[in-house]
Amino acid sequence: MTNQQIIQQTKDYVEKQFSGEGTGHDWWHMYRVWKLAKHITSKESKADMFVVELGALLHDIADWKFNDGDMEAGPKAAHKWLESLGVNEDIIQAVEDIIRNVSFKGAQVKQNMNSLEGQIVSDADKLDAVGAIGIARTFAYGGAHDTPIYDPNIKPVNHKTFEEYKNSKSHTINHFYEKLLLLKDKLYTQTARDIATHRHEFMQQYLDEFYKEWDGEL
Numbered sequence: 001m002t003n004q005q006i007i008q009q010t011k012d013y014v015e016k017q018f019s020g021e022g023t024g025h026d027w028w029h030m031y032r033v034w035k036l037a038k039h040i041t042s043k044e045s046k047a048d049m050f051v052v053e054l055g056a057l058l059h060d061i062a063d064w065k066f067n068d069g070d071m072e073a074g075p076k077a078a079h080k081w082l083e084s085l086g087v088n089e090d091i092i093q094a095v096e097d098i099i100r101n102v103s104f105k106g107a108q109v110k111q112n113m114n115s116l117e118g119q120i121v122s123d124a125d126k127l128d129a130v131g132a133i134g135i136a137r138t139f140a141y142g143g144a145h146d147t148p149i150y151d152p153n154i155k156p157v158n159h160k161t162f163e164e165y166k167n168s169k170s171h172t173i174n175h176f177y178e179k180l181l182l183l184k185d186k187l188y189t190q191t192a193r194d195i196a197t198h199r200h201e202f203m204q205q206y207l208d209e210f211y212k213e214w215d216g217e218l
Contacts, residue, residue: 001085001086003050006050006054006082006085006087007050007053007054007057009085010053010054010057010058010081010082010085011034011057013081014027014030014057014058014061015027015031017061018030018060022140022144023140023141023144023145024136024137024138024140024141025060025137025141029060029128029137030056030057030059030060032124032128032133033056033059033121033124033125033128034053034056034057034124036056036123036124036127036128036192036195037052037053037055037056037120037121037123037124038052038053038056039191040120040123040124040189040191040192041120043189043191044116044120044189044191046116047116047117047120048094048117050091051091051094051095051098051115051117052117052120052121054078054082054087054091054095055094055095055098055099055102055117055118055121056121056124056125058074058077058078058081058082058095058099059074059098059099059102059121059125060074061074061077061078061081061099062074062076062077062078071100071103072100074099074100075096075097075099075100078092078095078096078099079092079096082095094115094117094118097114097115097118098113098115098117098118098121098122101113101118101122102118102121102122102125104126104129104165104179104183104186105162105165105166111186113188119188119189120188120189122188123187123188123189123191123192124192126183126186126187126192126196127183127187127192127195127196127199129179129180129183130180130183130184130196130199130200130203131198131199131200131202131203132199132202134180134199134203135203135206138172138175138176138180139172141172142171142172142175147170147171147172148171148172149171149172149173150171150172150173150210150214151171152214154170154171154174155174156170156174156177156178157170157174157178158178159178165178173207173210176203176207180203181200181203181204183196183200184196184197184200
């Protein structure tokens with residue numbers, strides 16, 4: 001089986017598994033991350049495109065948020081799928097490492113993505129969490145988990161550990177301050193940072209408008 005055939009089968013598999021998902025972690029999220037990752041890779045020519053594409057397509061195959069906090073659910077699911085396609089073990093391990101380390105784990109938690117391929121997938125994933133799409137996904141996720149839109153009495157928390165972040169209960173607007181507005185400064189590649197600039201500003205403008213409307217301003 002050629003690399004392109006493996007990519008196509010993986011794309012079809014992920015699309016089938018996640019079409020219609022309603023929390024913002026659907027097939028179209030994975031599609032956008034895949035496209036963004038390929039774009040960044042075209043600018044970062046030393047990266048292995050095959051590893052990047054597989055990592056992007058499979059990065060949320062079994063997200064810890066939907067698997068009782070199990071950080072190994074995703075790597076295990078990806079390993080099983082790629083092994084069934086006869087993918088080389090070194091490639092599988094590289095993809096597993098991407099999935100294991102791609103998630104944001106808290107404001108003060110150090111990122112641990114060492115490979116260029118992983119950094120590219122991480123950047124692509126973070127880019128899809130900011131801007132207009134990021135706003136839409138945030139409220140989709142909040143609605144799916146019965147999270148209030150906003151409570152001015154509950155302030156954002158600067159999480160020091162993954163456990164704090166994973167177990168926090170708040171409102172959706174706080175998620176902007178606890179994650180989304182922090183992502184621009186956590187990107188690895190210049191290509192991603194350039195894209196993030198406008199998206200970050202758009203989120204700030206959105207929040208300014210939100211607070212005006214919340215306070216009943218005309």
